[in-house]
Every structure is written in structure tokens, then in C-alpha cells.
Amino acid sequence: HIHCSPYCIMASSLCRSSPKLTHPGRCRFSGSHSGRSSSSFRRIRLLCKVRCKAVEKPASAPSSPSSSSSDVAAAEDPLDGDDVDLDDLVFADALTGVSDKDGAGATMVSPDWLTSLQRNWGGKADLPVADAKVDDIAELLGGGLFQPLYKWMLESGPVYLLPTGPVTSYVVVSEPSCVKHVLRSYGTKYIKGTISEAGKFLFGVGVALAEGEPWKVRRKAIGPALHRKYVEVMVNRVFGPSAIKMVAQLEDITQSNKPVVDLETKYSQVTLDVIGKAVFNYDFDALNKDSPVIQAVYTSLKEVETRATDLFPFWKLPEELNYVISPRQRNAQDSVKTIRNVTDELIEKCKAIVAEEEAVGGAEAWAEQYLNDADPSVLRYFLAAREEVSGEQLRDDLLSLLVAGHETTASVLTWATYCLAKNPESLATLREEVDRVVGDKPAPTYDDLRSMPYLNRVLCETMRLYPQPPVYTRRAIVDDQLPTGESIPAGQDILISIYNLHRSPDVWGPTSNDFNPLRFGPLDEPPPNETNTDYRYVPFSGGPRKCPGDSFAMMEAMVVLAVLVRSIDFELIDIDKIRMTSGATIHTADGLNARVSMRQQ
Structure with missing residues (x-):
């Protein structure tokens, strides 16, 4: 199907099996996950499903009362019974919520955006744009961000633009003088930005x-x-x-x-x-x-x-809601709770020991003991x-x-x-x-x-x-210019790729x-x-x-x-x-x- 085939290709890359198109506007997958991320695989399947339902049916499959797209969809749904969590639902919701200027039903993450990121960028003409292919997106979903960043550097140069949506982007920096400029300008021109919010x-x-x-x-x-x-x-x-x-x-x-x-x-x-x-x-x-x-x-x-x-920061929803309906968020919150509980317990134990030692020797004596490295924690x-x-x-x-x-x-x-x-x-x-x-x-x-x-x-x-x-990561807090000449507007997010450098x-x-x-x-x-x-x-x-x-x-x-x-x-x-x-x-x-x-x- 013309509208969903890029997603079929992406899913094929993830599970290393050929997608099978069973109906116009419908796609189905076979094969194993081959060690790839099951959540990534599930999202791509859901993306295909939503995408196929969101577009108009092709001329070769005219609608009729007896053969509607919903009837076809009901015939065989590879996602039926899957454990689709909030992460996937928010992902799918966003996909169906944006139409292109021609009203053809293009989604926020459309094939055009996935295969030609440059089309969605209306500014920074002085920056080359990462030419992200479907295989790159599949690698990004299944592995680490730093790996496709390196490939794009070899193609686009040490400073390039990475759009991450219709209106969002990163400037990726891997050139020594630019890295030096951004890192040394912390507090005056740049802050940590994205990573501080995410962490x-x-x-x-x-x-x-x-x-x-x-x-x-x-x-x-x-x-x-x-x-x-x-x-x-x-x-x-x-x-x-x-x-x-x-x-x-x-x-x-x-x-x-x-x-x-x-x-x-x-x-x-x-x-x-x-x-x-x-x-x-x-x-x-x-x-x-x-x-x-x-x-x-x-x-x-x-x-x-x-x-x-x-791409879609669903994690910004209330923690209580995320905990109930998102397994990934529940796992993350439980992990943080484990770390904090251990930290709190150790702090209380140390406070009790210090209080006991001070009661015996006095505060000044205890401080001197610390200076003599009795316990330099x-x-x-x-x-x-x-x-x-x-x-x-x-x-x-x-x-x-x-x-x-x-x-x-x-x-x-x-x-x-x-x-x-x-x-x-x-x-x-x-x-x-x-x-x-x-x-x-x-x-x-x-x-x-x-x-x-x-x-x-x-x-x-x-x-x-x-x-x-x-x-x-860094975020510009004022308009700036990199040593290599590129303009950075206030609010622009930066990825400093140390791996690339x-x-x-x-x-x-x-x-x-x-x-x-x-x-x-x-x-x-x-x-x-x-x-x-x-x-x-x-x-x-x-x-x-x-x-x-x-x-x-x-x-x-x-x-x-x-x-x-x-x-x-x-x-x-x-x-x-x-x-x-x-x-x-x-x-x-x-x-x-x-x-x-x-x-x-």
C-alpha cells in the first residue's frame, strides 16, 4: 500500500522478515523478532495499523457497503490481543492527529518525514540535514542514538541538523572548536536542557x-x-x-x-x-x-x-497515571524508588553513627577524626x-x-x-x-x-x-553563532556527539x-x-x-x-x-x- 509501505519496510528491518500485504490498506507481519526490541517492533506494527486506517483507500479498492475498510480491518488483525500500553497508544494517537496541507491524511510521522527529513525543515538553510533512511530509524529504535549520529556525520559533516518532528530538531555538533565553544559557554549561552528535564x-x-x-x-x-x-x-x-x-x-x-x-x-x-x-x-x-x-x-x-x-513525551503525563497504565513507566518509577530507598537508608545509618561518635568524643573530636581519614566517605x-x-x-x-x-x-x-x-x-x-x-x-x-x-x-x-x-545535550538560552559560522537561535537543542568527535x-x-x-x-x-x-x-x-x-x-x-x-x-x-x-x-x-x-x- 502506497501510504504504509515505508512502515512495512521498517518493520521488516526490525524483525528481519518480509511483510505480507493482505488487503489494500492493510498490512500483516510474519517472522520472529530476531532479538530486536519487542516494544519497537510493536510500535511499528501499530504505526502501520494506524497509518493504513488513517489514509483514504486507494482507487483500486473502492468502498462499498459490503466491503468497507473497517470490515477488512476486522477480518484479521495482527495486533488483536497484543499488550499495547500507554506508550503505544499515545504514539498512535499522535500519528492520527495531524493532517498535511492537502488534507490527504498524512500523519505526524509520515513516510515523507521518515525518508526525507529535510522536507519538514523551514529554517537554518546554512545547515546540512541528516538524510535519515528507514534502516537508520530502525537502528535508532532498536539500539543507541549515538550509532546513526555517526553515520550521518560521515554523510553530512561535523555540524548538521537532525529534525525530530514537524517543528522540533537537534543541531548535532562533532567539531572540536564547536564542542569547546558550547561546553565552555555553559551558564552564559547554554544549559543542559533536554537531559535535565528527562532525568x-x-x-x-x-x-x-x-x-x-x-x-x-x-x-x-x-x-x-x-x-x-x-x-x-x-x-x-x-x-x-x-x-x-x-x-x-x-x-x-x-x-x-x-x-x-x-x-x-x-x-x-x-x-x-x-x-x-x-x-x-x-x-x-x-x-x-x-x-x-x-x-x-x-x-x-x-x-x-x-x-x-x-518523539512524543508521554512521560510528561502525571506520574500516577503513567504508573497505572504504562508498564515501561511503572518499571522506571519502581527502579528509582529502589535506588532512593537504599540511599535514604544509608544516610540514616550514617547519621546514627555520627551522632553516637559525637556523643562520645564531641563534635570537634569527630571532625578531626574525619580529617585523619578514619572514614573518608x-x-x-x-x-x-x-x-x-x-x-x-x-x-x-x-x-x-x-x-x-x-x-x-x-x-x-x-x-x-x-x-x-x-x-x-x-x-x-x-x-x-x-x-x-x-x-x-x-x-x-x-x-x-x-x-x-x-x-x-x-x-x-x-x-x-x-x-x-x-x-x-545542551540548549541555547541566547542567540549564538558557532565558530564554524552556523547560527544557533535561542531555544535550539544541541546534541554534542562525543562518539562522533x-x-x-x-x-x-x-x-x-x-x-x-x-x-x-x-x-x-x-x-x-x-x-x-x-x-x-x-x-x-x-x-x-x-x-x-x-x-x-x-x-x-x-x-x-x-x-x-x-x-x-x-x-x-x-x-x-x-x-x-x-x-x-x-x-x-x-x-x-x-x-x-x-x-x-
């Missing part, structure tokens, strides 16, 4: 997504908590013991009948244990028992990403500082550290392991350095880390290829997609950052909103990776089939499954 249900008033004056106040409070002495203590007291515990478990697995393990899961567990001790002085013991926090964090972050790119730092903040503010700040600090480092370790498995010569070089510097010690010390530049570069190169997160052939040359830890220069030079690369490399963002925990995250990853490679050999299963997906950070689609064995010296 408020999770982060609340916490520092991660706060804007304006509240952000300035919270950033000033949190920054000193992550001081150098704190990180040094974490290396010896938390990072090392946690990594040793993880590797001990892997050693046990090597002796089992089936020495196969999902290393991505192990990294999520160990980084949760680390962040629990570092922020709350609490041991989640995630390595030994299932923690609901890990899945809750992933689900919540995935929802943040989905909300930020949803971030929570105790806040309590020692006697900050006048609400319980909600304290919880949301700590929740921000818990969620962001756990998920990102686990993803970096996952992809570092993948890169080393694909590049055995780099793994051999790394092991030589770790053996030489660490020696017989069970884990590297703070001083050892400063003597392992190749380990640092392995992680830097991993974050170049797999930045966490791969995309930042870090893999751009224009920036990194023909080997931009290759793993090469030595690409940043001699090992005796400072490691790369946004300043000394002039914003060609920004894994921790830049400008006022640069991640305050960059040193913490880097040293945690260095310790865990060093302890792993000096003891364990790993062979990734079906390494060439490992695919990327995203839930705010870049994950594997099916885990990082590996055969592990004791390292052969």
Missing part, C-alpha cells in the same frame, strides 16, 4: 542535572569532597581490596567445569561495591549476592536516554561540613554520585577488556608494565598508578572509542576507529585531556560542567584492570559478534562473555 525523575535536585544557581551551590559543596587525599585513600582502602575480591572470584571460576563468566556483570558488581564504600562507607557486597541496585540503575538510565529522544564529609541542606537535597546529591560513578566506570572497564582482547600486543605491553611496577604486591598503590602511563593510555584510548556517555576521521585521521594507546604521544608526556588536545578529546566533558570525579574514576579503573590482567587470562566468546547498545552509557547488547583461566606466565 529529573531520577536525579531530582541533585548535582548531576541541576541547572543555574542550585547547580553552582551543589558543585561548590561536592568538589572539595573528591580531593586528592580522598582519592589516594580510596586507592589503598577501597579500589585495591574490591579488585582483589573480584579476581579471587574469577580464579574460583577458572577451576569450575564451565569457566565462562560475563565480565560486564562482574564490572558492574565491583564498581557498585566501590561506590558504596566511597560514598556511603557501606558494603553492598554485590560481588557475592544479587543487588537490585544494579538493574535499577540500568533501567533508570535507559529511561533517561529514552525520554531525552522520545563523601557522606561523612557532608555531615562533617555541617551543611544546611534538606534531606532531599542530600539524598539526590549522593544518588547522583552513586548512579553516575558506578555505571560509567563499569562501561569503561567492559570496553577496555574488549579492546585488549582484540589487540593482544597491547595486552602484552600492559602486562609487562603492571608486572614491573606492581611486583609482588596484591594491588597497585597510589604511587604505582603514577608510574604506569601505558595503563593510563589504554583507558584513555578506550574512552576515546567508547566515551561514557557518548552524547551530551572521538572517531572523526577529520580529527583523528584514517585510523580513527583503530585502538592505539600510543596515539596520544610519548608516554612521558601528560595524559590527554580536553585542554591539551584543544577539545579533540573530552571523555569527562569540559568547561564548568566537567565531571568532578574524573580522577576518582580513572584511578578506580586503573586498579581494577591492573589486578585483572596480572592474574587472569580471558578469551571473549564470539568476539566478532559483540554489539553496542546504550542506556545513557555504551553497553554490550548481550554481555561480555569470556572463558577465563589462570594467567600463564
Whole structure:
């Protein structure tokens, strides 16, 4: 059918089966989902169904009292009995609510818009427009936004327009001087915008997504908590013991009948244990028992990403209504509740301990104990500082550290392991350095880390290829002009694609997609950052909103990776089939499954 065939093609791409047109104005699908997102598949089927019903019947099928479109529709409905939730109904509702200027019944997401986005853009003639094809939309629905953004950059250049509806759009930025300009202009020309709105249900008033004056106040409070002495203590007291515990478990697995393990899961567990001790002085013991926090964090972050790119923001409906009639929203809200309950419980436990210690030794004595690093957790730092903040503010700040600090480092370790498995010569070089510097010690010390530049570069190169997160959002608050000349009106949303920037052939040359830890220069030079690369490399963002925990995250990853490679050999299963997906950070689609064995010296 002329009006719905693009949707049939899209659904075919999603389920890898050929659509069968059974009637004019009707379409039906066969075949399996083939691992694609069932919700995406269901939406495309619903889209086809609604689209076919919304258009006039073709001349080849004249209406008659005995053969109406409703009669045909009733004959066989592939969606009958499907569990269609609010997400789908709102999606379908919007599709049938907009007609084109000729009154032909075109929907908000019409074939014209899906296959030629440029037709719906009436401004910004100086910007090339992403030429999104059906396959790109299918990939977007089934995977991560960052992947089609890269394809469009190669086609359209480092600054282009991505329309997301009849009147909405993103300007996608992947050029170093433009990235530098936008990131450094936070607060004067740009704010976080879309991501702050989409993530408020999770982060609340916490520092991660706060804007304006509240952000300035919270950033000033949190920054000193992550001081150098704190990180040094974490290396010896938390990072090392946690990594040793993880590797001990892997050693046990090597002796089992089936020495196969999902290393991505192990990294999520160990980084949760680390962040629990570092922020709350609490041991989640995630390595030994299932923690609901890990899945809750992933689900919540995935929802943040989905909300930020949803064509129809149905999530803005009242939470109570969403909870009742939308399974996805119910799952997201339950996940946030899990994280908040854990955070609240840990805060109350710490307050009770502090109150007891103060009763015994006095407030001044307790503060001195903190300064002597008896317990350098971030929570105790806040309590020692006697900050006048609400319980909600304290919880949301700590929740921000818990969620962001756990998920990102686990993803970096996952992809570092993948890169080393694909590049055995780099793994051999790394092991030589770790053996030489660490020696017989069970884990590297703070001083050892400063003597392992190749380990640092392995992680830097991993974050170049797999930045966490791969995309930042900003919104212009004044009219602006990018260094490359493009005009940005106030209110325009920006996608800063770090994934594009870090893999751009224009920036990194023909080997931009290759793993090469030595690409940043001699090992005796400072490691790369946004300043000394002039914003060609920004894994921790830049400008006022640069991640305050960059040193913490880097040293945690260095310790865990060093302890792993000096003891364990790993062979990734079906390494060439490992695919990327995203839930705010870049994950594997099916885990990082590996055969592990004791390292052969």
C-alpha cells in the first residue's frame, strides 16, 4: 500500500522478515523478532495499523457497503490481543492527529518525514540535514542514538541538523572548536536542557542535572569532597581490596567445569561495591549476592536516554497515571524508588553513627577524626561540613554520585577488556608494565598508578572509542553563532556527539576507529585531556560542567584492570559478534562473555 509501505519496510528491518500485504490498506507481519526490541517492533506494527486506517483507500479498492475498510480491518488483525500500553497508544494517537496541507491524511510521522527529513525543515538553510533512511530509524529504535549520529556525520559533516518532528530538531555538533565553544559557554549561552528535564525523575535536585544557581551551590559543596587525599585513600582502602575480591572470584571460576563468566556483570558488581564504600562507607557486597541496585540503575538510565529522544513525551503525563497504565513507566518509577530507598537508608545509618561518635568524643573530636581519614566517605564529609541542606537535597546529591560513578566506570572497564582482547600486543605491553611496577604486591598503590602511563593510555584510548556517555545535550538560552559560522537561535537543542568527535576521521585521521594507546604521544608526556588536545578529546566533558570525579574514576579503573590482567587470562566468546547498545552509557547488547583461566606466565 502506497501510504504504509515505508512502515512495512521498517518493520521488516526490525524483525528481519518480509511483510505480507493482505488487503489494500492493510498490512500483516510474519517472522520472529530476531532479538530486536519487542516494544519497537510493536510500535511499528501499530504505526502501520494506524497509518493504513488513517489514509483514504486507494482507487483500486473502492468502498462499498459490503466491503468497507473497517470490515477488512476486522477480518484479521495482527495486533488483536497484543499488550499495547500507554506508550503505544499515545504514539498512535499522535500519528492520527495531524493532517498535511492537502488534507490527504498524512500523519505526524509520515513516510515523507521518515525518508526525507529535510522536507519538514523551514529554517537554518546554512545547515546540512541528516538524510535519515528507514534502516537508520530502525537502528535508532532498536539500539543507541549515538550509532546513526555517526553515520550521518560521515554523510553530512561535523555540524548538521537532525529534525525530530514537524517543528522540533537537534543541531548535532562533532567539531572540536564547536564542542569547546558550547561546553565552555555553559551558564552564559547554554544549559543542559533536554537531559535535565528527562532525568529529573531520577536525579531530582541533585548535582548531576541541576541547572543555574542550585547547580553552582551543589558543585561548590561536592568538589572539595573528591580531593586528592580522598582519592589516594580510596586507592589503598577501597579500589585495591574490591579488585582483589573480584579476581579471587574469577580464579574460583577458572577451576569450575564451565569457566565462562560475563565480565560486564562482574564490572558492574565491583564498581557498585566501590561506590558504596566511597560514598556511603557501606558494603553492598554485590560481588557475592544479587543487588537490585544494579538493574535499577540500568533501567533508570535507559529511561533517561529514552525520554531525552522520545518523539512524543508521554512521560510528561502525571506520574500516577503513567504508573497505572504504562508498564515501561511503572518499571522506571519502581527502579528509582529502589535506588532512593537504599540511599535514604544509608544516610540514616550514617547519621546514627555520627551522632553516637559525637556523643562520645564531641563534635570537634569527630571532625578531626574525619580529617585523619578514619572514614573518608563523601557522606561523612557532608555531615562533617555541617551543611544546611534538606534531606532531599542530600539524598539526590549522593544518588547522583552513586548512579553516575558506578555505571560509567563499569562501561569503561567492559570496553577496555574488549579492546585488549582484540589487540593482544597491547595486552602484552600492559602486562609487562603492571608486572614491573606492581611486583609482588596484591594491588597497585597510589604511587604505582603514577608510574604506569601505558595503563593510563589504554583507558584513555578506550574512552576515546567508547566515551561514557557518548552524547551530551545542551540548549541555547541566547542567540549564538558557532565558530564554524552556523547560527544557533535561542531555544535550539544541541546534541554534542562525543562518539562522533572521538572517531572523526577529520580529527583523528584514517585510523580513527583503530585502538592505539600510543596515539596520544610519548608516554612521558601528560595524559590527554580536553585542554591539551584543544577539545579533540573530552571523555569527562569540559568547561564548568566537567565531571568532578574524573580522577576518582580513572584511578578506580586503573586498579581494577591492573589486578585483572596480572592474574587472569580471558578469551571473549564470539568476539566478532559483540554489539553496542546504550542506556545513557555504551553497553554490550548481550554481555561480555569470556572463558577465563589462570594467567600463564
